[in-house]
Amino acid sequence: MKAKIAQLAMLVALTAGSVNVANAASSAVVTIKGAINTVTCDVKASQQTIQLPNMTPADVAAVGAFATGKTTDFSVSLNNCTGTNDTTSLARLQITGPTTATGETYFSDDASSPVAVGLALKSAPTTLLSNNSVQHVSAANDAANAIDGQKLELTAGVISSTATITSGHAVSAPITFTYVYN
Secondary structure (H helix, E strand, C coil): CHHHHHHHHHHHHHHHHHHHHHCCCCCCCCCCCCCCCCEEEEEEECCCCCCCCCCCHHHHCCECCCCCCCCEEEEEEEEEEEECCCCCCCEEEEEECCEECCEEEEECCCCCCCEEEEEEECCCCCCECCCCEEEECCCCCCCHHHHCCCEEEEEEEEEECCCCCCCCCCCCCCCEEEEEEC
């Protein structure tokens, strides 16, 4: 009896393995990125997922503006900075992500959506940031220890490309913050 159970277990294991092999891809693409800078830093977001408040269509009535009272603040900081600074370079963060057909300030993983995520500096909440924009995080000639811990304070919210939004829309946007030193 034990031998039959062992044989059955072996058959199940072999069958499960063959199912995985049948679904395996014949190739894979891996993108590997890196940079060489005189000052290097790690980029860290205060939150990995930002949950925006729930809202009604009436909250999103102004085209290209945040829904009133429905934004969420977060920050992106530079940490573990090392290296030797030069006299002209600045630490910056480049903001990139997919956008809608409406424009470069409408971040969304759905290019045809009438609503999207908008980003602004917390200090200038009515000026939306564009895809591929570069924001200064340091002053020229700042040493690595002066750059370490610097933050970009941001506000995120829903923006609309039309004044007549219906319910049932959801927004999502994978936004990348990349350290740039030059």
